[in-house]
Amino acid sequence: MIIAIDGPAASGKGTISKRLAKHFDLPHMDTGLLYRAVGFAMRDDLDHPNWEEKAVTTAQTLELSHYHEDDLTTAEAGIAASKVARVPEVRAALQTAQKHFAHQKGGAILDGRDIGTRICPDADVKLYITADAHARAQRRTKQLNDRGVDVTFDEILAQIEKRDADDRDNPAGAFYVAPDAHLLDTTKLSIETAFQAALELVNSVLAQKKNTP
Numbered sequence: 001m002i003i004a005i006d007g008p009a010a011s012g013k014g015t016i017s018k019r020l021a022k023h024f025d026l027p028h029m030d031t032g033l034l035y036r037a038v039g040f041a042m043r044d045d046l047d048h049p050n051w052e053e054k055a056v057t058t059a060q061t062l063e064l065s066h067y068h069e070d071d072l073t074t075a076e077a078g079i080a081a082s083k084v085a086r087v088p089e090v091r092a093a094l095q096t097a098q099k100h101f102a103h104q105k106g107g108a109i110l111d112g113r114d115i116g117t118r119i120c121p122d123a124d125v126k127l128y129i130t131a132d133a134h135a136r137a138q139r140r141t142k143q144l145n146d147r148g149v150d151v152t153f154d155e156i157l158a159q160i161e162k163r164d165a166d167d168r169d170n171p172a173g174a175f176y177v178a179p180d181a182h183l184l185d186t187t188k189l190s191i192e193t194a195f196q197a198a199l200e201l202v203n204s205v206l207a208q209k210k211n212t213p
């Protein structure tokens, strides 16, 4: 079984994906980390004239295990990720690993931006997790402040709005809600309620498929 989960930054898709992965005993891939790793590796080179070429080589030779998650989950790595994600050859290099992970025996859960549209258009279940920018900025600010990172709500809101806009008009992406995705707005939901709502959606899609000859 393949479950594809998409949504904008800090919508809670990673939290829901991890919980669903545990529930269904499926391996999980946070595909944003791949783009973040390339962005992080390129952080001092993004102003160079030939940065795109270097980003492609970085993506083609990426070893995610060489990076620390704390370095990848910063706001700066998110902004750099969004920049390298606009290079079609970077996307192509990272797609191979994602498709391979998705189609392993027994299935998988992947979360990102183009999982239901480009990586796994054949997924058994597709969810699109969203929340308004204000709620997402509050969550991300708390997440970073709890980790001791000194950022304000206003800074994070501005970054989230910019990243939303950059991602929305990424010419190399397929960042739209797949027509067969189920939408879940978590703006007013706690983590637990959001997870239960996602689980209900997944179970209802699976039950429907089981009953369809």
Ligand SMILES: Nc1ncnc2c1ncn2[C@@H]1O[C@H](COP(=O)(O)OP(=O)(O)OP(=O)(O)O)[C@@H](O)[C@H]1O
Pocket (backbone or CB within 6 Å): 007, 008, 009, 010, 011, 012, 013, 014, 015, 016, 032, 139, 140, 142, 143, 186, 189, 190, 191, 192, 194
């Ligand atoms: N429904 C919710 N209510 C409150 N906080 C939440 C909710 N869902 C997630 N969070 C918190 O918001 C933060 C961001 O969540 P998460 O990492 O799951 O988002 P994401 O969409 O995967 O983000 P990214 O796109 O940057 O990877 C985390 O600290 C998480 O605990």
Ligand SMILES: Nc1ccn([C@@H]2O[C@H](COP(=O)(O)O)[C@@H](O)[C@H]2O)c(=O)n1
Pocket (backbone or CB within 6 Å): 008, 009, 010, 031, 032, 033, 035, 036, 078, 081, 082, 083, 085, 111, 112, 113, 114, 115, 163, 167, 173
């Ligand atoms: N499938 C994906 C996943 C992510 N991106 C880009 O990476 C940025 C960081 O992603 P997070 O999920 O960790 O926030 C994101 O803003 C996208 O630009 C992508 O292109 N495709």
